[in-house]
């Protein structure tokens with residue numbers, strides 16, 4: 110009855126800051142960044158990207174407790190730019206990689222549809238053998254355009 | 267490292283896609299897998315009002331089974347609101363789908379009550395307010411059980427009834443994600459494999475007499491060169507090629523799952539960039555402890571709670587190529603910190619003896635004197 114709502118694990122409270130940057134006092138060019146309401150999905154990916162950047166001396170992340178919905182990301186740079194700036198840069202690089210992947214998926218999916226791959230695959234899929242819209246569920250009114258159009262809304266700031 | 271990923275779709279069907287992803291690191295591939303399974307919204311039955319149930323199954327049992335039935339959720343991210351974001355009190359046409367079911371058995375043979383008996387009902391509020399932008403984006407069958415009105419599709423069994431038994435109920439389906447309950451996951455399975463020959467030794471195989479005979483190679487092994495007998499172990503090698511097989515439950519198509527998964531990851535990253543920018547410009551520094559006046563003691567204790575995850579439970583997240591750790595016997599060494607039990611899993615200064623481990627936070631804590639003495643390039 111008094112259990113907290115499950116969505117509080119992944120939705121920010123009203124007015125809650127999504128990120129806190131704590132500069133390290135004893136280590137130069139280092140910061141511990143607390144990212145709220147996010148988990149390994151974001152944490153591990155960022156850590157991996159940061160380690161590939163030449164200006165990063167150290168990057169690691171941890172989820173301090175599985176019931177606390179945040180992770181900590183610790184970054185030390187070589188001093189050419191501060192940790193939070195390097196983190197932004199890492200995010201932007203990942204967004205670029207994902208965009209490249211996205212366009213490749215778009216191309217590959219359109220090839221497969223031309224081949225009739227999706228339609229022919231109905232034998233194993235069974236449940237979706239009759240229609241041939243790309244999402245395979247029901248009669249899509251707007252088709253690929255639907256997500257294609259709103260896709261960039263959140264990137265537009 | 268900034269080379270583009272390489273993608274090849276091996277097989278594509280409506281509800282499944284099999285692809286090979288190359289030139290990305292394990293963390294990236296794993297994040298894509300995680301986001302497709304747990305972060306994409308779908309519609310699922312969440313509340314059930316039971317009017318009559320004289321079947322052999324108790325109410326809760328049936329309510330649970332109803333929740334697991336995949337409902338058509340195409341474009342759910344834009345076609346529906348979460349009730350928590352809605353301005354209604356309990357449910358409304360914007361954030362809820364109503365389904366009803368009424369079956370009685372009058373025959374002397376056992377009868378199946380299935381997902382095909384669920385009927386989509388217009389929400390009672392429908393028409394009071396004009397249809398919002400959400401409803402316009404819905405497909406015709408949005409919210410109905412998958413495969414309904416499609417020829418040759420087997421329905422999902424809810425329960426069996428005999429003569430004289432009745433089941434009458436009303437369901438309210440809501441939008442949600444799998445982090446709240448697995449019934450909202452669009453994926454029934456996501457297969458994920460790398461290094462089929464186990465060249466990287468991220469796993470070890472249990473066997474009785476003959477490892478090779480007892481662990482036959484899978485399909486994906488054909489994509490990579492097998493290990494030669496005389497091949498030395500390359501301890502610097504990192505996984506680079508990942509085999510995915512995304513299978514959905516039909517609520518979303520395989521293509522939508524992949525594309526929305528990528529978009530969701532970008533959204534997470536973009537919001538972080540946005541938040542960091544706000545922090546930089548000091549917009550929300552009211553609850554932002556500014557660095558510099560914080561004692562580091564709390565951080566040292568935090569370190570004892572558990573190691574910094576190295577992400578995947580396979581080891582080998584070291585980054586020996588960057589080699590920037592000050593070239594010393596400094597802290598943060600990955601060597602002494604097995605990635606599961608703790609310790610910073612990354613290792614910029616390769617080959618350090620590594621005093622950083624979760625067992626000695628005081629000695630090896632962040633910014634502790636010993637850490638500095640151990641060669642942080644201050």
Ligand SMILES: [Zn+2]
Pocket residue numbers: 349352353354355356357358359360361362
């Ligand atoms: Zn509502």
